[in-house]
Structure formats: C-alpha cells, structure tokens
Amino acid sequence: MAASGVGGADVDRAAAEPPGFELPLRLLMAFRALIDEVHAELARQGHPDMRPMHGFVFQAIGPHGTTAADLGRLLGVSKQAAGKTIDGLEQLGYVERHTDPNDARRKLVGLTAHGVDSLVKSAAIFEDVRAKWADRLGVDRLRALEEGLRVMTPGDTIHLDMPAWFGGG
Template identity: 35%
Template sequence: MAEQPALQFSALVLALAGELVQGIHTRVVAAGFDDLRPAHGFAFARISFGGATTADLAEHLGVTKQAAAQLVDELVRKGYVERTAHPTDARARLLRLTERGWACTRAADTAAAEAVAPYQRTLGAERFAELVGDLAALGPKGPIRPAW
C-alpha cells in the first residue's frame, strides 16, 4: 500500500481543517461576534489586507460578484465593513474594516491561537515549528476559502 500515507494525509488535513474552523468559529462567537459565519472570516482576511473592492473579494472567495456584493452588504449592515470612495476609479468602492471589524479580526486571531495551542503542546514548540515549516514548504498557493 504505497499510497497509504497519501490517503492518510488527505484525511488528516481535512479533519484538521474541520476542527480548526469549528474551534475558531466557536471562540469568535463566544467573544460576542455571534452574527458571523465561518465564511465571513475569509472575507475579513482579504479586506483587512487592504485595497479590496467587491470584485477583488469575489475572486478571492471564488464566488460571483453578486454573492460577494451580498456578503459585503451584510457586513456593512452589521457594522463590520464600510464602503469608501476609490481614489482612482469612480466606478469602484474601496472596502475597509470598521473599528468593530478590526476588533473581530483580532478576536479571530486570538481564537486561532487558542485553537492551535493544544497542538503546539502535543508536539512541543520545536517540532511544531518544523511542522509549520514543512506545511509552508508545500506552498499551498490557493486563496484561503471554503472550497466546498
């Protein structure tokens, strides 16, 4: 069974991703941001990076422009994002996180750190760092998004 490690790898990564999303989401909700779903996190990631328009966001998330526009509408309505004028393109609106949006981003970062902490403890800081290094070496280049 030469491909056994490969199958194991897929299963482990998928299971791990599921646990991570679940763990992070639970903590973010507990932190008071209970009107968001995990998918919103991926939008925050792109918007906080800066310079994002709705179309950029759509491409990043791998959905249509309209889906992205609806998502942005929701985030604006809930006070996490605001649309500002684009400096050079009169058609476009630049997306920007509000203070509440930034607060949520910080909460998500904390949540991620907490969710990963047990893993770090299991392997030890050193071995965990190696693990991260190896994963980084695989160079997953795809945008971080809920792909199914």
Template identity: 40%
Template sequence: MRRSERKQTDPDLGVLASRLLFAVQEELFDTLAEQGHPGLRPQHGAVLAYLDAEGSRATDLARSSGQHKQVVGKLIDELEALGYVERRPDPSDRRAKLIVPTAHGLDQMSRSDAILAAIEHRHTHAIGADVYAEFERLLREITTRQRAWRENALAEGSEV
C-alpha cells in the same frame, strides 16, 4: 474494508486538511460567539481572514481567498448587514469600492488573531516549537505546490 472505515483509520490529505480546518473554525467561531460575535459563520472567513484594516477591494478578497467574486460579494453583503464592514469609495480609483472593517469588524479581527495565536501556542507547547515550525513550513509548502499545480493546470486548459 469499506471506504468510510478506511477514511477513519487512514485518512488522505484531503480528509486530514478538512478535519484540521473544521476543528480550527469550530473553535474560532465558537470563541468569537462567546466574545460578542455570535452572527458570524465560517464562510465569512473568506472575507474576514483576508481583509486589511485599511480596506480591500472585493476582487482582491476573491483572489486571496480562492472564492468566486459572486460568493465574496454575497458574503460582503451579509457582513455589511451584520455591521462588520462598509463599502467606501477607493481613493485611488473613485469608480471602485473598498471593503472597510467597522469598529465591530476591527474588534473581531483583533479577537480572531488572538484566538488563532492561542491555538497555535497550544499546539506548539504540545509538540514542541521545532516540530510545530517544521509542520507549519511543510504545510505552507504543500499548500503552495497544490495551488501552483491547479493554476498551471487551469492555464494549460487541462481538466482539473
């Protein structure tokens, strides 16, 4: 059996995780486009998913999303041009900048929360609340363990 056939019939963790991510992103961003946010792309989620309504520092967004600072900086530039965020001085450190959502950004954040809640509700209803809660618990645990393994490997200087 060819590798591509095996990945279709017996997908590994990476394939399953990416299929879930891409399917959720597709529904989220298609629905957002229908609701007045057509310029957004899934890559913007690296900023928007972690952005606090009061604002966040770019370095915190990079750390939370697991993206490089340069990637996050480029995404912030794009989101600023689209009218979703603005840069403001950080009141706790005037040298630093906060990335703050605009009214358009806050609308997107609210709509995203509602869309994702609807997706979760649909799956909870389909497989049952207990099963979905256990799936979510296990997914969190596996994600936490994988991230911790990677951080430990990097700290030890191992090839990852």
C-alpha cells in the same frame, strides 16, 4: 514473515502505513477542529455571527478596502456573489461601503471597527489554539509539522479563493 493481503500487499506494512487518502482527510479534520475552536471562542468574545468564510473575505478586503468586483476575483466568485456577501457582512456591522477617495465613481468596501475587532481577537485566539496544540503534541513536533507543511505548500501565496475552489464554484 508477514502475511500477504489482497493483491499480495504486506499486511504488516498496511497496518503501519495509512492509506494515501487519509492524509487529506486528516489535514481537513485538523483544519476544521482548529477553525471550529477559534469560532467558538470568537462567539464567546462578542462575534457570534462570524463564519469561516468571513476570514477569507476580511483578508481579501485588506487594510485599504476593495471593490465588490475585486473581492469577487480574489475569492473566485462572481461580482454578484461578492456583493451578496458584502450585504450580509454590512448588516452584521463588519463592513461598510464608502466612496473611493481617488475615484468618486467607485465604491470601496472596508472593515468597520467591529470587523477589525474580530480580526484582532481571532489572531489572539489562533495563538492560544496553537499553544494548546504545542502542549498536546509537544513544541518540537508542532514545529516539525508546520515546517513540513511549509515545504509541501506554496510559500508566497494565500489562496483566498479556497472556499470557491472547495465548493466547486
């Protein structure tokens, strides 16, 4: 017979079942471990200034570019904050501003060759990290984890505003 704990909780069950708050913490720790590994390798491959936020920015900029106002909306930040981010990425050589060919009054922000290179390298590095996870967990367990996450998360939307949401901004 299992001993009872505080409030009559079954001690054996408590030992077998982690507390509910552990799930988001473990997901966050796994995300952090994966992203840290990717960024360490990106730094070794010529992108030492890349930060996790930059990936969200690059996805929001997309292949055709965007305006500072639209970037801000997609990221969930002000136009001014987006402009400051663009300034920093421009200084690092990842993005450039140019006139919109369809409207000379608008300035578009687009990725430079250096920015595209970081995306190409990060995609390959993510594949390498996923392969390491498959080696460690086993292919079937990794696929089950990924499928479970697909079931539990929205399937059609990538929330680029995640950094702003997480920061409370």
